[in-house]
Amino acid sequence: MVLANITEIFSSLQGEGPHTGEATTFVRFAGCSLGCRWCDTETKLGTGSHFRVETPPRSREFVNYTNQISADELNKQLAFFTDPTISVTGGEPLEQAPFLKEWLPTIYGKQKILLETSGVLAGELESISRHIDIISMDIKLPSSTGREPCWQKHSAFIANALKSGKEFYIKIVVTEDTSNKDIQEAIKLISSANKFIPVVLQPVSETKTFCHGISKSQVESFARLCNSWLPNVSVMPQAHKEAGLL
Numbered sequence: 001m002v003l004a005n006i007t008e009i010f011s012s013l014q015g016e017g018p019h020t021g022e023a024t025t026f027v028r029f030a031g032c033s034l035g036c037r038w039c040d041t042e043t044k045l046g047t048g049s050h051f052r053v054e055t056p057p058r059s060r061e062f063v064n065y066t067n068q069i070s071a072d073e074l075n076k077q078l079a080f081f082t083d084p085t086i087s088v089t090g091g092e093p094l095e096q097a098p099f100l101k102e103w104l105p106t107i108y109g110k111q112k113i114l115l116e117t118s119g120v121l122a123g124e125l126e127s128i129s130r131h132i133d134i135i136s137m138d139i140k141l142p143s144s145t146g147r148e149p150c151w152q153k154h155s156a157f158i159a160n161a162l163k164s165g166k167e168f169y170i171k172i173v174v175t176e177d178t179s180n181k182d183i184q185e186a187i188k189l190i191s192s193a194n195k196f197i198p199v200v201l202q203p204v205s206e207t208k209t210f211c212h213g214i215s216k217s218q219v220e221s222f223a224r225l226c227n228s229w230l231p232n233v234s235v236m237p238q239a240h241k242e243a244g245l246l
């Protein structure tokens, strides 16, 4: 039996991407090795001793439990959540792909499953894509994240996401440090795979550790650049943060 490290389970409205506003249960997996500069993920994989569950759902009251959790225990917790969609998010859930392989087949077909991922673990995606409905992938621009480029990993991931035949879209977080060069590289990556993939430009939100916004004119300039090459580009800020939701 494979166990997972998670951070929290709660019900809210989807706050990002084309499904913004849809009632969703979030299962947030702990840990991510990318380390984007705005990220406030608090626990590295395997180090979070506790997770919290909103009890009852939509109450904003939480009960703490001890990590790790089995697929059966997770499903017992989820039995109280009735939203039409489950967001498998993080952290980076694909870093716990062995658990997802065991767990997802037990819930697939009951609720819609949306995977939110940084889009660098192509093999792990392939191992579970049969049991998800929607793939929400980030393209991590090095000038935004302050980390190493992930172009090749993103390219392999996009290929596997397209091969899966599942609903698929890409989010790109832009900050005041985002460069035109990186936006152009992302455009090249997307258009060489399939220029019709929906792309959401997401102005960075302030977090506990990051408080540099991006100007509207910068966002507009990036959007216009993307629009010159890609037909399905939109700009959407994180709605849950704007609306003060969980």
Ligand code: SF4
Binding pocket: 031, 032, 033, 034, 035, 036, 038, 039, 040, 041, 090, 091, 092, 118
């Ligand atoms: S990919 Fe997501 S979870 Fe990982 S460090 Fe970046 S923002 Fe945080």
